[in-house]
Structure formats: structure tokens, C-alpha cells
Amino acid sequence: MKKIQFNKNSIVRRYIFLMGVFIGAFLLLAGILLYSFYELNEEYTSKNSQLEDKERLVQRMEEAFIKAFMDVRGYFAYNTESLKKKALEQDPVIMDYMNQLSAMEESYKDQAFLEQVEDFRKYYFIETLPVTLEEYENGNIEAVRATANGGATKKIEAIMADIDEYNDAINDQIDANFIELKKIQSYVQIAFVVFVLVFLIVLLRITRLMFSEIAKPLAGFAAAANEIAYGRDAVIEVDKDRNDELGVLSVAFNRMIEGIQENEQNLLAQNEELVAQQDELHAQQLELQEALEFVKNNEQKLSSRNELINKLANSLDKQEVLESAVLNMCPIIGAEKGIIAFIDEPSYASYGISPGGIKQFRGNLLFSGVIDRLQVERKPFAMKRQCAEDEKGYHSEYLFSYDLYIPIFLSGKKLIAIMAFTRYDSPFDGRLMEEYEALAKNVGIAMDKINLYQKSEEARRLNQDILDTIQEGVQLVSGDGEILLVNKKFCELFGCPEKLHDMDGCSWDEWTALLEGTIEEAGDFIDFLKSEVASQEKYPANERQFTYRNKAGKVFKVYCEGLFDGNTKLGTIFVHRNITKEFEVDRIKSEFVSTVSHELRTPLASILGFTELILTRELKPERQKKYLSTIHNEAGRLTALINDFLDIQRMESGKQGYEKIQVEMLPVIKKVIELQKVQSDRHELTLKFLGGRDVVIGDGGKLEQALTNLVHNAIKYSPEGGKVSVIVFEKDGMVRMEIQDEGLGIPPEAIDKLFEKFYRVDNSDRRSIGGTGLGLAIVKEIIHDHGGEISVKSQFGKGSTFTISLPVSDSQTDFG
Known part of the structure; x- marks a missing residue:
């Protein structure tokens, strides 16, 4: 790019020169004004600063006098030496303030004020205060009062007034300086505004002169350019003697006009040639659009084909495969609607077909001859037919549709399904039948895979079901x-x-x-x-x-x-x-052998021992009778033990017989209590009847046996004695009997096993009590066989409560 050179008469150079002179003058005068304004501020700031220092020293001096006065009065009032000391210490402080103030003395007023302060200081601190303090310390209070009343107080008031007056004078001087400064600042600001206005007027004049020299030629250039734009001749009127930028521009513009006129014919010829080329390009564009549309259709078909192949290869859901097949086959073969249906089962999928059309197709499938033809030819075929009324829409003339039928074979042999597609614009291309057949084979292969998967799943489920029937836990x-x-x-x-x-x-x-x-x-x-x-x-x-x-x-x-x-x-x-049951059986067998051997050995040993004594020794009649009584009791105990074994065996085998009649429970319970009282004189046995009915249907002897076992246990497991209570009442159609004791109680972990055969609580307090562990098991069997329930609540170490519930006999009247 060629570098532009400005000559000495150029507009830019002249404008820069004028603006430079203007800006220089403006900056010079503005600097002078700002410097004057700054010097003025500095002068008045210095004056006011000195006055403020004076005011601050006077205020401190006043505060020192006041502090001295107050401390002296405090000393006179409270006789505190520290206050006297502080009052005397203010004299050198005041002297220091006076020296600083003397250094800033400027007028006769300052000198007069300092003389007044000095006179008062000498009067107060040198002449009066020492004498007054001595009089006070000597106890001459009247002399102190006389000094105060004799003029000291008035002089203090006078000096304080002088200090306040001097302070006011300083404040007035500061205010006067500030007002004078504001007035001078206002004059300076007005002068600056006038200065700026003058320079703006000068700048406007310079700018107007420059624009008047430039604007008129530029307007001529604009008019000439407009004429040229409309194809008309134009003349640029510019002084030929001008050697500035506008003169150069006029010469260049005239040369440009001549060049445009010379090239106009060439441009017209080139324009005609471009129009011809545009027509040719438009024709090529139409061909490219047709090719692009063809490519897009092929791309859509390939996408549908890939989706179909992917779904056939990866899905094991039959319905999903059918729907994918019909949805993707329609765009591949260009069909408007289609259906795929199995021959021997109700599975199907469709696209673009109404529910009525689907039902009609499936109903006519076996009778239309399509299946026979596909089984014989084993390849797709197409046919032309007249459109049905529901396919014609708003058309009234004859229309034709084209149907394509494609067979699907299982394992390449058995025909299992048919695909049918329809389109209306043109027949199906016979050259693509092999492609359609290949797609159908892929669908058949997918069906083979799904069938194989279903069979393997059925086999797996069968194996799993077989394993689930096994009562042992199996894991591989x-x-x-x-x-x-x-x-x-x-x-x-x-x-x-x-x-x-x-x-x-x-x-x-x-x-x-x-x-x-x-x-x-x-x-x-x-x-x-x-x-x-x-x-x-x-x-x-x-x-x-x-x-x-x-x-x-x-x-x-x-x-x-x-x-x-x-x-x-x-x-x-x-x-x-x-093996819990087997384990428990082994445990019960061991406990049974241990219990039987222990329980049988004790009475047998007693029987054999006392029998041997009777046979081998000469005994007195009373001792012989005692030994025979012991043998009788041990034989009874042995008989009861054997009876318990026999009862539990009969109950487990289901051979236990009951003679059930209406039984009043109160007499049975009274009998049990009376019999148990004979065996224990350390326990208090009581019966409490709370009302209601007490008659049940049952075997009185067996119920007595159950209650005897419970009351006997309550006595046996209360070795220290105590109260054993039987409470009877009716609730919710049941006779409830609660056997309560104040004995050893039952540990919480033993409650669930308490009614098991041969179970005994393993505790040192209970080992000496004895027992087979069959009593509660027998009680449970008896109560359950009578349609009742037994439960227990216990607090370890504080006693237990066994509750029996038996159904009330409906024929019993109310005893309440």
C-alpha cells in the first residue's frame, strides 16, 4: 500500500497547527489560574492552621487551670495529698503552653493575653496558693475563706473569661479567613469559567473556518458520486490551483470517472456471460438435489437395515423382534404398511394397519391360498389388486395397490410366519426379491435363536424348580x-x-x-x-x-x-x-437317658436299701413301719415317673384317650390345693374366684393332673416358701386360671424352651430340686388337646405366673 504524503499546504497540517497553538495557550493560562488558586489555598490553610494551633494551646491551658482549681478544691474538701500534688504540677504545664503560645505571637492582642495569663499565674501559683495551702495545713480555715472571698475567686473568674474571650477572637479570625477564602475562590472560579468560554468561542471559530474550507468541496464530490451512480455525466467543481488533499482528490475522481466509462461495456458483456453460467449452474443444482435425495433415501434404508439386523442379532424378545422387523422393513422396501404374523400362534406385529384389518388378515390367512403358495414356491411373490374402499380415501376413481408376501422359515424348513407389505405408487421391484428373501432368512434365524433361548430358559427354570423342591440348601x-x-x-x-x-x-x-x-x-x-x-x-x-x-x-x-x-x-x-431336629433328638435322648437313670436310680436305691435293712436286721415295729412307709413313697414316686413317661409317649403317638364331659373347674382346683397343702407347710396356698363361668368340656382327671403339675411346680420352685395363688375368672368366652408364685422365676432365654420335653433350666439353684422335665410338656399337651392355651410370664428371681385358658361350655349358667 502506498504511503500518503502530506504537503506543507495540506488541510491536516494546517488544522494540526491551529489546534496545537490553541491547546498550548489553553494549557498555559489554565496552569497559571490553577497555580494561583493553589497558592491562595496554601496561604489561607497556613494561616488557619496556625490559628487552630493557638486555639488548641489556649484550650489546653484553660483545661490545666481548671484542673488546678478543681484539685485544690478537692484537697481542701478531702485533704488528699495526691490532689495537692496534682494541682501544683499544673504550674509547669501552663508555663510550657505559654512558651509555645509566645513562639506563635503575631499581634499586640497575643502579647496582652500572654501578659494577663502570666500575671495571673504568678498571682495564683506563687503569691496566693502557697500561702493558702499553708493556712489550710495549719488549720486556719477562716484565712482560706478570707483569701477566697477577698478577690481570689474574682480573679479566677476574670482569667477564665479572658481565656474564653481570646478563644472566641481566634475562632472569629478563623471564620473571617474562611469567608475571605471563599470570596476569592468564587472570583477565581468565575475567571476560569470566563476563560473557558472564551477559548470555546475561539475553538468554534477555528472549527467553522476549517469546515467551511472542506465542506463545500465535499458536497460537490457527493453530488458527483450520486450522478455517476445513476449513470449520468458529472462535473467536479474544485479550484484547480489547490494543492491540498481536496485538489488531489478531484484529480483522482476525474480519472476514476474516465476509467468507469471505459470499463462499462466490458462489464455489460461479462454480466451476460455470468447470466448464462447461472442458468447452467441452476440445472446442475437440480441434478445434485436429485442425487442427494437418492443418497438420503439409500441412507435411510441402510439405517433401517442396520437397526433391523442389530435388533435381530441382539434381542431375545420375540415381540420386540417382530415389531422391529415390520417397522424397518417398510422403509427398506418402500411400503406404506405391513404386517408380520405367525401361522400357528397369535403372535404378530403391524405398521399402518387398523385393528379391523389385522383381524381380517389373520382370519383369512389360512383360506387365502397365500400359505400354500409360499410353502410350494418357498420364495417371496408380489401381486396387483384393486384398492378396497377404505384404502381409497377421498379418491373416487379406480386405484390399484401392490402387495408383497415374504415367507419366514424356521431352521430353513418349516414355514412359521408370513410378512405382508403394501404400497400404492408403483409395483415392487422384482430384481430385489432375493434381497427381501435374505432379510426374511435373517428374521427366521432370529426366531430360531429365540426358540432355542426359550427352550434353554424352560430347561433352566425346570432345573431351578427341581432344585427349589429340595429341602436342603444347594449352591454351586x-x-x-x-x-x-x-x-x-x-x-x-x-x-x-x-x-x-x-x-x-x-x-x-x-x-x-x-x-x-x-x-x-x-x-x-x-x-x-x-x-x-x-x-x-x-x-x-x-x-x-x-x-x-x-x-x-x-x-x-x-x-x-x-x-x-x-x-x-x-x-x-x-x-x-x-439337622436341628436330629440334633435335638440326640440331645433329648441323652437327656432322657441321663434323667431316667438319675430319677429311677434314686427311688430304686432307697427301695433296695430299706428292703435290705428289713430283711437282714431285726427292727423294732415302729422303725420297720417307717422303712416300709419310705419304700411305699419311693415306689409311688417311681410309679408317677413311669406314668409321666407313658403319658408323654401316648400323647406323642396320638393314643391318649380322653373322657370329655362338662367339668366345673373350681372344685377341681380346690381339690388340687387341698392335696398340695398336705405336702408343704411352708407355703400359703390360696384360691381367688373373680366371677363368671367355670364349666368347660374336658377330662376332669387330666385337667386335675395338669393343674397338679403347675401347683406342684410353683411349690417346688419356691424353696424359701411364700404365697402360691390360683386366680380363676372368665374373659372373652374362656375360663382363665392363673397360677402365681413368689419363687425363683425363669430366665428370659429359657421361656421359649420351657414346654419342651426333658428341658430343665440349667441353674445351680435348681439342680438340687430334681425333676424329669416332662411335667410342663404333659401340661401343654393336655391343655392343647382340650382346645386351650397355656402361657407364662416371669421375672427372674421374683416369681412366675402360668396362665391356662379353656373354652367355656355354652350350656353353663352364669355363676357371677
């Missing part, structure tokens, strides 16, 4: 410790998620953590599982086992066996069998 674990399969019983045992498949794929850490939460001393069991999962050896199932107890108290035995394919271990099968 891989070599990595991952769960491959569990049954329902396993989930019940260990609190797995509700759905079994939620357990599939659980890692070693996940499912062993589940076991740790349910098993007591789970460490050894998990070590056993880990060793079996890692083992590659083959063992029979009954050789590898482990017994453990869960936190609910149930006992399990685990059998495990490796699952092998040849010599390759696929996993390990663990079978968790609940």
Missing part, C-alpha cells in the same frame, strides 16, 4: 468363589434377596459376608469352604462335611462335592442340610 460355586447357582431353600436359610437370580454372580466376598452375618463362629466354616473351592481332588460327597450352628440356634451339616468335566473342575456343589 465356581473355582473363583463366585456363586453360579442357588436354590430357594438356600436363600431361606441365609436371608438372600427375594429373587434367586440376584444371587447369581455374587463374588466370594459378597456371599461369605452374608454367611458371616448368620453363622456363629463363621471363621472355621469359611476356611472349610475356601479349602473345598480351591481343592482339585475328587471326594465322595459324604466324605467332605462340616457342621455349624446359625445365630437362630439351628444346626446344619454341609456336604460338598466337586463338579468335574473329565479332570477339569467346573465348580463345587455345597448342600446345606438342616
Whole structure:
């Protein structure tokens, strides 16, 4: 780009020169005004600062005098030496303030004020105050008062007035200076405004001169440019002698006009050539749009084809595959509507067909001959037909539609479904039939895969159902410790998620953590599982086992066996069998043998011992009678024990017989209490009847046996004596009998097992009491066989309450 050179007469150079002179003069005069304004401010600031310093010194001096006066008065009032000392210390302070004020002395008023202060200071601190203090210290209070009344007080008031007057004079001088400064500032500001206005007028004049020199030629240039824009001739009137920018511009503009006129014909010719090229480009654009539309249609078909293939390859849902097939086949083959339907089952999917049309197609499918033709030809075929009335819409003339039928074979052999598509604009292309057939084969392959999946799922569900019927918990674990399969019983045992498949794929850490939460001393069991999962050896199932107890108290035995394919271990099968009942049976057998041996041995030993004494020794009649009585009692005890064993055996076998009649419970209870009173003189046995009916349907002897066992237990487990109460009342159609004692009570953990056979609370306080553990079990069986319930409440160490509830006989009248 060519660099523009300005000559000495250029408009820019002249304008810059004038503006430079104007700005320089403006800055110079503005600087002079601002400097004068600054000097004025500094002068008045200095004066006021000195006056303020004077005022501050006078105020401090006044405060020192006041403090001295007040401290002296305080000394006279309270006789405090510190106040006297503080008052005398103000004299040098006042002297210092006077020296500072003397250094700032400017007028005769300042000098007169200092002389007044000095006279008063000498009078007060040198002449008067020492004498007054001495008079006061000598106890001459009247002399002090005379000094105060004799003129000292008036002089103090006079000097304070002088100080205030001097302060007021200083304040007046400060205010006068401020007013004078404001007045001078106003004059300076007015002068500055006038100065600015004058310079603005000068600037406006300079600008007007420059624009008048430039604007007129520029208006001529604008008019000439407008004429040229409309194709007319134009003349630029500019002084030819001008050698500034406008003169140069006029020459260049005239040359441009000549160039435009010379090139106008060339531009017209080029324009005609461009119009011809535009027509050609428009035709090419139409061809490209048609090609683009074709490419878009092909892209849509490819997208539908890819979606169809993807769905066929990845989905195992039959209905989803059918819907994808019909939805994607329609754009692929250019059909307006279509349907795919199975021949032998109700599955179908459609696109663009009404429910009535679907029903009609499925109803006529077997009778239309389409199936026969497809089974024979085994390939797609198309046909032309006249449109039905519901397909013509608002058209009244004859219209034709084109139908395409495509067979779907299962495993390439059996015809299982038909695809039917319809379009109205043109026939189906026969050259694409092989492509349609290939797509149908893909659908058939997907159906094969779905059928195979369904069969495998049915087999898997059957296997799972078979496993779920097994009453042992079964789990299959891989070599990595991952769960491959569990049954329902396993989930019940260990609190797995509700759905079994939620357990599939659980890692070693996940499912062993589940076991740790349910098993007591789970460490050894998990070590056993880990060793079996890692083992590659083959063992029979009954050789590898482990017994453990869960936190609910149930006992399990685990059998495990490796699952092998040849010599390759696929996993390990663990079978968790609940052996709680067997364990309890073994425990009961052991307890039974122990109890029977103990309970039988004691009376038998007594019988044998006393019998041997009677046979081998000569005894006095009374001792012989005593020994025979003991033998009789022990034989009765032995008989009762055997009867308990027989009763429990009959009850368990269901051979226990009852002679049920209407029984009044109050007489039965009274009899039981009377019999038990004979056996114990340390207990207070009472009966309390709260009203209602007391007649039940039952076997009186068995009910008496049950009540006897409960009352006898209440006495037996109250070794220290105490009160045993039987409370009878009716509630909700039931006769309720509560047997209360104040004995040892029952531990909370023993309540649930209290009515089990041979169960006895393991406690040192109870070991000496004895018993078989059958009494409460017999009571429970008797009460349940009478349609009643028995429950217990106990507070350990404070006693127990057993409650029997029996249905009231409806024929009994009210005794209340």
C-alpha cells in the first residue's frame, strides 16, 4: 500500500497547527489560574492552621487551670495529698503552653493575653496558693475563706473569661479567613469559567473556518458520486490551483470517472456471460438435489437395515423382534404398511394397519391360498389388486395397490410366519426379491435363536424348580468363589434377596459376608469352604462335611462335592442340610437317658436299701413301719415317673384317650390345693374366684393332673416358701386360671424352651430340686388337646405366673 504524503499546504497540517497553538495557550493560562488558586489555598490553610494551633494551646491551658482549681478544691474538701500534688504540677504545664503560645505571637492582642495569663499565674501559683495551702495545713480555715472571698475567686473568674474571650477572637479570625477564602475562590472560579468560554468561542471559530474550507468541496464530490451512480455525466467543481488533499482528490475522481466509462461495456458483456453460467449452474443444482435425495433415501434404508439386523442379532424378545422387523422393513422396501404374523400362534406385529384389518388378515390367512403358495414356491411373490374402499380415501376413481408376501422359515424348513407389505405408487421391484428373501432368512434365524433361548430358559427354570423342591440348601460355586447357582431353600436359610437370580454372580466376598452375618463362629466354616473351592481332588460327597450352628440356634451339616468335566473342575456343589431336629433328638435322648437313670436310680436305691435293712436286721415295729412307709413313697414316686413317661409317649403317638364331659373347674382346683397343702407347710396356698363361668368340656382327671403339675411346680420352685395363688375368672368366652408364685422365676432365654420335653433350666439353684422335665410338656399337651392355651410370664428371681385358658361350655349358667 502506498504511503500518503502530506504537503506543507495540506488541510491536516494546517488544522494540526491551529489546534496545537490553541491547546498550548489553553494549557498555559489554565496552569497559571490553577497555580494561583493553589497558592491562595496554601496561604489561607497556613494561616488557619496556625490559628487552630493557638486555639488548641489556649484550650489546653484553660483545661490545666481548671484542673488546678478543681484539685485544690478537692484537697481542701478531702485533704488528699495526691490532689495537692496534682494541682501544683499544673504550674509547669501552663508555663510550657505559654512558651509555645509566645513562639506563635503575631499581634499586640497575643502579647496582652500572654501578659494577663502570666500575671495571673504568678498571682495564683506563687503569691496566693502557697500561702493558702499553708493556712489550710495549719488549720486556719477562716484565712482560706478570707483569701477566697477577698478577690481570689474574682480573679479566677476574670482569667477564665479572658481565656474564653481570646478563644472566641481566634475562632472569629478563623471564620473571617474562611469567608475571605471563599470570596476569592468564587472570583477565581468565575475567571476560569470566563476563560473557558472564551477559548470555546475561539475553538468554534477555528472549527467553522476549517469546515467551511472542506465542506463545500465535499458536497460537490457527493453530488458527483450520486450522478455517476445513476449513470449520468458529472462535473467536479474544485479550484484547480489547490494543492491540498481536496485538489488531489478531484484529480483522482476525474480519472476514476474516465476509467468507469471505459470499463462499462466490458462489464455489460461479462454480466451476460455470468447470466448464462447461472442458468447452467441452476440445472446442475437440480441434478445434485436429485442425487442427494437418492443418497438420503439409500441412507435411510441402510439405517433401517442396520437397526433391523442389530435388533435381530441382539434381542431375545420375540415381540420386540417382530415389531422391529415390520417397522424397518417398510422403509427398506418402500411400503406404506405391513404386517408380520405367525401361522400357528397369535403372535404378530403391524405398521399402518387398523385393528379391523389385522383381524381380517389373520382370519383369512389360512383360506387365502397365500400359505400354500409360499410353502410350494418357498420364495417371496408380489401381486396387483384393486384398492378396497377404505384404502381409497377421498379418491373416487379406480386405484390399484401392490402387495408383497415374504415367507419366514424356521431352521430353513418349516414355514412359521408370513410378512405382508403394501404400497400404492408403483409395483415392487422384482430384481430385489432375493434381497427381501435374505432379510426374511435373517428374521427366521432370529426366531430360531429365540426358540432355542426359550427352550434353554424352560430347561433352566425346570432345573431351578427341581432344585427349589429340595429341602436342603444347594449352591454351586465356581473355582473363583463366585456363586453360579442357588436354590430357594438356600436363600431361606441365609436371608438372600427375594429373587434367586440376584444371587447369581455374587463374588466370594459378597456371599461369605452374608454367611458371616448368620453363622456363629463363621471363621472355621469359611476356611472349610475356601479349602473345598480351591481343592482339585475328587471326594465322595459324604466324605467332605462340616457342621455349624446359625445365630437362630439351628444346626446344619454341609456336604460338598466337586463338579468335574473329565479332570477339569467346573465348580463345587455345597448342600446345606438342616439337622436341628436330629440334633435335638440326640440331645433329648441323652437327656432322657441321663434323667431316667438319675430319677429311677434314686427311688430304686432307697427301695433296695430299706428292703435290705428289713430283711437282714431285726427292727423294732415302729422303725420297720417307717422303712416300709419310705419304700411305699419311693415306689409311688417311681410309679408317677413311669406314668409321666407313658403319658408323654401316648400323647406323642396320638393314643391318649380322653373322657370329655362338662367339668366345673373350681372344685377341681380346690381339690388340687387341698392335696398340695398336705405336702408343704411352708407355703400359703390360696384360691381367688373373680366371677363368671367355670364349666368347660374336658377330662376332669387330666385337667386335675395338669393343674397338679403347675401347683406342684410353683411349690417346688419356691424353696424359701411364700404365697402360691390360683386366680380363676372368665374373659372373652374362656375360663382363665392363673397360677402365681413368689419363687425363683425363669430366665428370659429359657421361656421359649420351657414346654419342651426333658428341658430343665440349667441353674445351680435348681439342680438340687430334681425333676424329669416332662411335667410342663404333659401340661401343654393336655391343655392343647382340650382346645386351650397355656402361657407364662416371669421375672427372674421374683416369681412366675402360668396362665391356662379353656373354652367355656355354652350350656353353663352364669355363676357371677
